[in-house]
Amino acid sequence: xxxxxxxxxxxxxxxxxxxxxxxxxxxxxxxxxxxxxxxxxxxxxxxxxxxxxxxxxxxxxxxxxxxxxxxxxxxxxxxxxxxxxxxxxxxxxxxxxxxxxxxxxxxxxxxxxxxxxxxxxxxxxxxxxxxxxxxxxxxxxxxxxxxxxxxxxxxxxxxxxxxxxxxxxxxxxxxxxxxxxxxxxxxxxxxxxxxxxxxxxxxxxxxxxxxxxxxxxxxxxxxxxxxxxxxxxxxxxxxxxxxxxxxxxxxxxxxxxxxxxxxxxxxxxxxxxxxxxxxxxxxxxxxxxxxxxxxxxxxxxxxxxxxxxxxxxxxxxxxxxxxxxxxxx
Numbered sequence: 001x002x003x004x005x006x007x008x009x010x011x012x013x014x015x016x017x018x019x020x021x022x023x024x025x026x027x028x029x030x031x032x033x034x035x036x037x038x039x040x041x042x043x044x045x046x047x048x049x050x051x052x053x054x055x056x057x058x059x060x061x062x063x064x065x066x067x068x069x070x071x072x073x074x075x076x077x078x079x080x081x082x083x084x085x086x087x088x089x090x091x092x093x094x095x096x097x098x099x100x101x102x103x104x105x106x107x108x109x110x111x112x113x114x115x116x117x118x119x120x121x122x123x124x125x126x127x128x129x130x131x132x133x134x135x136x137x138x139x140x141x142x143x144x145x146x147x148x149x150x151x152x153x154x155x156x157x158x159x160x161x162x163x164x165x166x167x168x169x170x171x172x173x174x175x176x177x178x179x180x181x182x183x184x185x186x187x188x189x190x191x192x193x194x195x196x197x198x199x200x201x202x203x204x205x206x207x208x209x210x211x212x213x214x215x216x217x218x219x220x221x222x223x224x225x226x227x228x229x230x231x232x233x234x235x236x237x238x239x240x241x242x243x244x245x246x247x248x249x250x251x252x253x254x255x256x257x258x259x260x261x262x263x264x265x266x267x268x269x270x271x272x273x274x275x276x277x278x279x280x281x282x283x284x285x286x287x288x289x290x291x292x293x294x295x296x297x298x299x300x301x302x303x304x305x306x307x308x309x310x311x312x313x314x315x316x317x318x319x320x321x322x323x324x325x326x327x328x329x
Contacts, residue, residue, distance in 0.1 A: 018318040057231035058188040061172040064163035067138030167194035174238035219262035249276030270294040
């Protein structure tokens with residue numbers, strides 16, 4: 001166990017960062033971590049079903065990514081949509097931020113927006129003179145490490161095949177590997193967590209206990225909560241699902257209330273942490289010193305996690321959003 005950010009670091013050669021998806025969703029490689037034995041296997045995602053037991057419940061995040069990146073008509077200002085108070089009052093990140101003071105205006109698609117507030121963390125509240133169609137003018141906010149703008153193929157491939165509820169800025173990437181045919185054969189259910197910009201914010205403190213976690217909106221049905229509570233083993237697909245389920249345990253061995261629930265979670269899962277709802281995790285590979293690699297370390301143990309990452313680099317796995325995956329059992 002370690003509470004020092006530096007102990008969750010690893011070196012990743014740039015050529016291992018996947019900037020584009022594979023031709024087939026399910027063609028990814030899969031590194032399998034067995035917690036009890038401490039062993040590591042190198043398999044393909046096509047083998048995923050062979051690691052499941054008949055009564056296992058797979059829980060996935062059915063959020064749908066919105067085109068949250070917008071550019072002003074003159075190309076000088078970039079916006080990242082975060083949330084909205086009303087259809088015409090949006091909370092955004094702006095780039096460059098220093099130009100966008102209270103009273104400053106910009107136009108997108110001929111619609112004028114005015115900065116009406118600047119929050120302590122730098123977010124801007126923008127009031128539009130009329131409703132702005134984000135789908136007509138927005139772009140997918142691909143992660144910075146892809147070093148490219150979104151393309152037509154991203155409209156499909158940066159969404160899971162089961163995406164439904166619009167609101168995410170980033171994709172729940174562990175779900176990108178699944179095909180409809182595979183899901184038809186696996187017992188599964190859904191929660192919704194809208195992945196926010198905080199996913200990309202690094203840990204900037206030396207001691208991880210001092211890190212202030214971002215919050216994200218979630219919802220879960222009562223039926224899903226009951227399914228989870230009665231499943232012998234729950235496999236979370238992604239860190240987003242893990243955060244939702246663990247935030248609802250209330251210190252119990254499963255979800256505390258079997259009823260429809262929605263809200264925001266700012267849970268920061270890192271070693272040492274005792275999991276209540278999640279028994280296994282399918283996840284992609286995460287950035288060094290990120291809150292997500294710390295969550296994985298809480299489940300698999302830091303030493304085993306870092307050894308798995310060392311082997312993944314050595315074996316030239318593809319990393320991050322469009323990359324390969326890791327199964328922790």
